Amino acid sequence: MIPSSWTSILLAACAFSTAFASPTSRFQRTKRLTPKYFTEPGGSLALSHYDQRYFKGEISYEEHRDVLRQLIRSYLTTLHEHGVETWLAHGTLLGWWWNGQIMPWDYDLDVQVSNNTMTWLGENMNRTEHTHSFNDVSKTYLLDVNPHHVDLTRGDGMNIIDARWIDTSNGMFIDITAVRERDADMPGTWSCKNKHRYGSQDLWPMRVTEFEGVKARIPYNFEDILRGEYGDKSLVVEEFQGHRWNRDINEWVKMTDDEMKQRREAAEQRKREELEKKGQN
Known part of the structure; x- marks a missing residue:
C-alpha cells in the first residue's frame, strides 16, 4: 500500500503534469488546416457549387443548366482565343459522351489543363475578367487561379482545385485542375491533386470536337478514362x-x-x- 503522503504527492504531480500538457494537447487537436482559397456557401450539395464571394441565391433547376451552358461556352471560347489547351473532364466529359451537352443534374463543370498551362494562366491571366453576351445579355466571368496550384501534393485537401472560371453575377463556376507528372517513379503518368491518374497516351493527342455548340477538346482515350472513373454502366444505363x-x-x-x-x-x-x-x- 502506498502511504497517504506519497499518494498526495503523486496526485499533485499528475495534476501539474496534466495542466502543463493540456495546452499542447489542445493545440495538437485543433491544429489549423491550410486556409481554403475557394469557399462555398455549403449546407447542401447544390450550395457547394457556388463561389461564396458572388453567391446571391440558389439558381432554380429550370435556370441552372442555361447558366452552366453560358459558363462553358465563355470559358472554351476565351481560352481558344488565347491559344490555351484545355479539355473536358469528369462528369462534363461524360455529358459530352452522351450527347455533347451538360447533363441536367450537374451543378458545376470540370475541365483540366497541363501544369505548364496552369503556370502560364497564373502568370498571364490570373484575376482577369471577360465579358460575353448570350441572347443580348452581357455577363462578366472571372478567371481566378489558386496560389496553391504550385503545390505538388494535395496536402490536407483544402486546395485541390487549382483555378476557377466564375460567373460573377451568381457565383456558379467551372473547376479547373492541373495534371502533371507528380511521381518520380511513374514517368508518363499524369495526375491531379485529387489522385485521378492518366497515361500520356490516354491524354494526347487531344481530339477536337464540340460541346454545347462550341469548339472543345477531349482526351484521346476518352472512353477508357470514363470507364475507369465511372464504370462500364455509366455508358449504358x-x-x-x-x-x-x-x-x-x-x-x-x-x-x-x-x-x-x-x-x-x-x-x-x-x-x-x-x-x-x-x-x-
Missing part, C-alpha cells in the same frame, strides 16, 4: 438522378412524379421476387 435518356430526342429528361413512382414500385416488386426465390431455394 439510361436512368440516373431522377432523369431518363430519351432516345427520340437524344437528351436526358427529368422524370415525372408518376414515372418516379412507377420506377420505385417496379424496384420493390423485383426485390420481393428475389427474396421469394431465395426463400424457395
